[in-house]
Amino acid sequence: MKKRLLFTLLGVVAILSARAQNPFITNQFTADPTARVFGDRIYVYPSHDIPCTEGRGRPGWFCMADYHVFSSPDLTEWTDHGVIVSQDKVDWVKPESYSMWAPDCVFRNGKYYFYFPSTPVDTTSGRGFKIGVAVSDKPTGPFVPEKLPIKGVNGIDPNVFIDKDGQAYLYWSQGHIYVAKLKENMLELASEPKIIPNLPEKGLKEGPFVFERNGIYYLTYPHVENKIERLEYAVGKTPEGPFTVTGVIMDESPTGCWTNHHSLLPFKGQWYLFYHHNDLSPEFDKNRSIRVDRVSFNEDGTIKKVVPTLRGVGVSKATSHIQLDRYSAISGEGVQIAFVDTAVRWNGWKAVLGKEGAWLRYNTVVFAKKPRSIIARVQSNGDGVVELRRGGEQGALLSTMKVSAAKDWKEMKFPVSGVEVGTHDLVVVLKQGTPVEIDWVRFE
Numbered sequence: 101m102k103k104r105l106l107f108t109l110l111g112v113v114a115i116l117s118a119r120a121q122n123p124f125i126t127n128q129f130t131a132d133p134t135a136r137v138f139g140d141r142i143y144v145y146p147s148h149d150i151p152c153t154e155g156r157g158r159p160g161w162f163c164m165a166d167y168h169v170f171s172s173p174d175l176t177e178w179t180d181h182g183v184i185v186s187q188d189k190v191d192w193v194k195p196e197s198y199s200m201w202a203p204d205c206v207f208r209n210g211k212y213y214f215y216f217p218s219t220p221v222d223t224t225s226g227r228g229f230k231i232g233v234a235v236s237d238k239p240t241g242p243f244v245p246e247k248l249p250i251k252g253v254n255g256i257d258p259n260v261f262i263d264k265d266g267q268a269y270l271y272w273s274q275g276h277i278y279v280a281k282l283k284e285n286m287l288e289l290a291s292e293p294k295i296i297p298n299l300p301e302k303g304l305k306e307g308p309f310v311f312e313r314n315g316i317y318y319l320t321y322p323h324v325e326n327k328i329e330r331l332e333y334a335v336g337k338t339p340e341g342p343f344t345v346t347g348v349i350m351d352e353s354p355t356g357c358w359t360n361h362h363s364l365l366p367f368k369g370q371w372y373l374f375y376h377h378n379d380l381s382p383e384f385d386k387n388r389s390i391r392v393d394r395v396s397f398n399e400d401g402t403i404k405k406v407v408p409t410l411r412g413v414g415v416s417k418a419t420s421h422i423q424l425d426r427y428s429a430i431s432g433e434g435v436q437i438a439f440v441d442t443a444v445r446w447n448g449w450k451a452v453l454g455k456e457g458a459w460l461r462y463n464t465v466v467f468a469k470k471p472r473s474i475i476a477r478v479q480s481n482g483d484g485v486v487e488l489r490r491g492g493e494q495g496a497l498l499s500t501m502k503v504s505a506a507k508d509w510k511e512m513k514f515p516v517s518g519v520e521v522g523t524h525d526l527v528v529v530l531k532q533g534t535p536v537e538i539d540w541v542r543f544e
């Protein structure tokens with residue numbers, strides 16, 4: 101992962117290299133993404149998973165000490181603005197609890213309000229999680245935490261929705277999903293918490309996220325209908341319901357990541373679903389990574405189910421490293437995706453074209469000028485020929501890449517022809533020879 105560091109008065113801001121694919125943050129583990137649009141950028145407030153170790157958290161469980169915020173102008177270039185709130189700097193939080201779970205952030209009357217759950221030092225009003233607020237003049241902080249958590253709220257996964265009339269509502273979960281009005285100051289409840297009825301009775305529900313579209317209020321939440329969480333939703337005519345369970349937004353993880361947690365919002369004319377999966381930690385699902393995919397609605401307002409992708413939503417510049425392993429489509433057999441280096445997973449993945457005819461497609465590569473060559477970071481035990489084609493396996497041939505045997509990764513350059521300025525979908529096919537591994541390609 102290439103990144104540029106900027107030193108600011110607040111700390112370190114990392115401009116992450118273009119991350120047009122899923123997961124889109126790969127410099128650390130991230131989970132529970134709440135995305136918000138402030139101005140012309142999208143900001144993502146996720147949880148920050150770290151591995152538990154002896155003396156740090158509870159091994160085998162979630163371990164979360166602080167929060168970062170990330171932002172992007174285009175869902176491709178992401179900036180890590182660094183830590184905004186941490187467990188040892190909030191008066192009411194038990195500093196060694198490592199329980200800074202799923203947050204939210206909203207803008208109101210010139211201030212940004214960051215809501216987060218954690219374990220309190222003071223347990224006189226009961227054990228379990230409380231929810232606090234930190235306030236800032238900017239979406240990236242500095243955030244000043246309130247001295248005490250919100251009175252009357254016990255639980256996790258805060259979410260704030262501000263209705264068209266200006267009334268703000270706080271939602272959270274603790275077995276059930278709760279709602280209460282917030283006062284104008286955004287720091288105190290203005291009504292008694294109510295359990296939202298008519299949601300599934302059996303199986304954990306958590307992570308509420310509420311939004312309104314065309315007069316329909318959507319209460320969305322992860323729910324364990326079977327064995328692990330899937331994303332579901334209910335609709336109503338007011339922010340407090342009543343809500344009617346309506347459907348599934350995303351099915352359970354095919355590889356068994358137990359949690360999912362999400363947010364939905366429009367950005368520059370397109371709706372997106374932010375969610376998480378354990379891509380960088382496949383054998384331990386409490387070290388997760390955030391993803392984003394497009395979402396759309398039927399005419400009656402129901403949500404079309406989202407099929408998770410590795411390709412994600414970003415546009416890849418032809419001159420950037422194009423991670424083909426985050427493919428848009430793949431031949432059924434013969435292609436394998438694996439870590440480039442299993443000891444350093446932050447280095448990402450490679451695509452292995454394992455047998456003749458194996459192919460993968462990568463969509464939406466933008467060529468600002470006609471390229472003359474393709475540079476590919478490749479490895480092969482023998483000699484293999486990979487064809488680069490436009491659009492499909494039978495699309496126009498753009499380059500024939502003769503990859504020679506080598507023990508190590510190497511960058512090889514091949515001539516390219518027939519690529520016009522514009523946006524193209526690319527396909528690589530193993531034409532003949534031994535399997536070829538590809539880390540990335542870029543054009544010159």
Ligand code: FUB
Pocket residue numbers: 131132147162201202256257306307359360361
């Ligand atoms: O990240 C910790 C917890 O896992 C969240 O608060 C839940 O929603 C689940 O994602």
